[in-house]
Structure formats: C-alpha cells, structure tokens
Amino acid sequence: MAKQELPSIQTFRRSVEKIPDTLTQTAFKTDYLLCGRIGEIINRKCPSDKTANPTGAQLTVTKETYTPDINNPFEFQTVTFALMTNLRRSPTIEEILNVKEEFAVFTVTTEKRHGWKREVAIPLNPEFEPWAQQCYNHVLKNGANSFPFTRQQMYVAAREAFAHLTYTIKPYRRGKKQNGEYLHDSEGNLYTYIEKEHLKNFANHAIRHLRDTELKNYYGLSWEERHNYGGWTTGVEERYGENIWRSYAIKLCKKR
Numbered sequence: 001m002a003k004q005e006l007p008s009i010q011t012f013r014r015s016v017e018k019i020p021d022t023l024t025q026t027a028f029k030t031d032y033l034l035c036g037r038i039g040e041i042i043n044r045k046c047p048s049d050k051t052a053n054p055t056g057a058q059l060t061v062t063k064e065t066y067t068p069d070i071n072n073p074f075e076f077q078t079v080t081f082a083l084m085t086n087l088r089r090s091p092t093i094e095e096i097l098n099v100k101e102e103f104a105v106f107t108v109t110t111e112k113r114h115g116w117k118r119e120v121a122i123p124l125n126p127e128f129e130p131w132a133q134q135c136y137n138h139v140l141k142n143g144a145n146s147f148p149f150t151r152q153q154m155y156v157a158a159r160e161a162f163a164h165l166t167y168t169i170k171p172y173r174r175g176k177k178q179n180g181e182y183l184h185d186s187e188g189n190l191y192t193y194i195e196k197e198h199l200k201n202f203a204n205h206a207i208r209h210l211r212d213t214e215l216k217n218y219y220g221l222s223w224e225e226r227h228n229y230g231g232w233t234t235g236v237e238e239r240y241g242e243n244i245w246r247s248y249a250i251k252l253c254k255k256r
Contacts, residue, residue, distance in 0.1 A: 035230035054150075
C-alpha cells in the first residue's frame with residue numbers, strides 16, 4: 001500500500017467550512033465524520049456509470065446516550081484510561097459512573113461489503129465534535145434523500161473546494177496491468193514495478209484516509225476499532241452489529 005502524506009486536519013476542516021453551498025458542505029462533513037466512501041452517503045448514480053452502487057438512501061441516524069458499563073472489563077478499562085488522560089489523574093468510581101454523553105449513531109450500509117451495515121457513533125457535544133449536530137439534524141430530517149448527488153458531482157465539488165490541497169504518495173511497488181488485468185509470469189508471480197513519488201489532488205477518497213489518521217493519532221482508536229468504524233476491507237465484518245460503537249465511544253469525547 002502506498003504511504004500518503006496528507007494535508008493537516010485543521011486545513012481540511014477550514015476548507016470544508018468555506019464551501020458556500022450548505023448541502024454540499026454538510027455532505028462532506030458527514031462523509032468525513034463517518035470515515036466513509038462517498039457512495040455510502042449519496043443516493044444517485046449516472047445512468048452511464050456501471051460501477052457505482054451508492055447506498056446513501058439507506059443512511060439513518062438515531063440519538064443514543066452513552067453511560068459506561070462497569071461490569072464490562074474492557075469498557076471499564078477504556079473509560080478509566082480516557083478519563084485519566086483528560087483529568088491527568090486517576091478518576092474516581094463516581095466520576096466514571098457520572099459519564100453520560102449523547103451520541104449520534106449513524107447506520108451506514110457499507111459499499112463493497114455485500115450490504116453489511118455498521119454503526120458509527122459521533123459525540124454530539126460541540127466541544128468534542130463541532131460538526132456532529134449539523135450532520136445529525138440533516139440526516140434525521142431528510143432520511144433517504146439526505147444527499148441527492150452522484151459521485152461525479154461530488155468529485156467535481158471536491159476538486160473545487162480542495163483545489164489548493166494536494167498530498168504526497170511515497171514510492172511503492174504495484175502490480176502491472178494490461179487491459180484491466182494483472183500480469184503474471186509462467187509461475188504465477190505478479191509482475192510489479194516501482195511507482196515513483198508523486199503528488200495527487202485531494203478529493204473524495206483522500207477524505208477517508210484523513211479521517212482514519214485523525215481517529216488513530218488524535219483519538220487513539222485501535223486498528224480493529226478504526227476498521228469497524230470505517231468499514232475497511234480487512235476481514236473483520238463479522239464484528240459489525242449493534243453497540244460495537246461502545247468500544248470506542250469514550251475515546252471520541254476529547255476536547256478539540
């Protein structure tokens with residue numbers, strides 16, 4: 001996999017907030033918070049687009065109140081460590097029991113995963129996530145028609161909104177293709193070559209990678225938590241389901 005050097009999260013967020021069209025702005029905010037593929041929030045496709053299968057018409061959201069289950073050892077440990085980080089000391093049992101935070105829990109139909117649905121939780125407290133309430137209100141109100149765009153429209157909008165942003169792809173080895181198929185030698189080994197370092201324009205797919213970086217480096221989500229969150233193709237889809245979000249919820253309650 002190619003190593004990417006992405007723009008700063010602060011620069012990206014400021015760029016989104018400058019988008020003049022409110023619906024487009026909300027679409028990019030929602031896509032970012034969900035660490036989603038753009039097809040997971042939009043609900044339209046061009047008739048000529050034979051590969052798009054948008055699932056945004058199935059996007060839903062509910063409001064849930066998170067309180068820690070102290071009888072769950074893993075959850076108790078996670079909450080204790082998160083509070084310790086915020087308080088700079090060990091929390092008391094009373095402080096742990098007093099944790100009570102509202103979350104927007106989005107149900108996302110994951111593209112490329114045969115209809116698997118995942119729950120993605122975002123804290124509604126603006127001190128933790130200033131975009132959450134806007135995205136929650138919009139999806140709650142508009143439901144299946146929240147983002148009536150095609151992926152081509154979103155790509156054009158991204159190129160315009162992020163025209164000043166690029167990111168670096170470090171050198172990496174990739175397989176050779178011919179007519180869309182990978183080439184192999186007589187023994188079945190893949191022919192490869194080194195792709196040189198190059199710049200790419202920041203667009204829809206880069207948004208997903210930037211969010212994953214924030215989840216890892218700022219919020220401290222583990223590999224499994226991030227891939228359940230973003231629905232990455234890693235063979236862990238069996239963990240999708242109700243209340244998986246509780247494993248990382250308290251980690252997102254971190255002031256920006």
